Amino acid sequence: MQAKMTVGYSTVLPRESVYDIPCPLIHALNLIGGKWKLPILWHLADTGGCGFNALGREVRGITNMMLGKCLKELERDGLVSKTELAAGKVRRVKYALTPQGWRLLPTLKELYQWGKEHLGVESVCQQG
DSSP states (O other), rough: OOOOOSSSSOOOOOOOOOOSSSHHHHHHHHHSSSHHHHHHHHHHHHHHHHOOOHHHHHSSOOHHHHHHHHHHHHHHTTEEEEEEEETOOOOEEEEEEHHHHHHHOOOOOOOOHHHHHTTTTTOOOOOO
């Protein structure tokens, strides 16, 4: 039998469904969940910010519609900022991580490391 490890927070599940009460972990996973949000966050962290088209080229396989949807959600949730740039008559924007987005990165790096160890093989994707 394995000894109980202290994790520094309560692991006791509430009587209610964890989906019906405010659970910080589920809230965080809902903010970054889905197929495309993590690759978007990784790329913005790697570049320090970029435009819509550059982001679409780097996050391979994403459609413009899905990229726009994810960016709007990440902006709404305070993880990404959108800045309009003056470029003559052409409307340009730059997307970048907010301070809240940057605060998330150490946790994502730890999760990356855990996933790498769990796979038991060298990762084919690079850590941001």
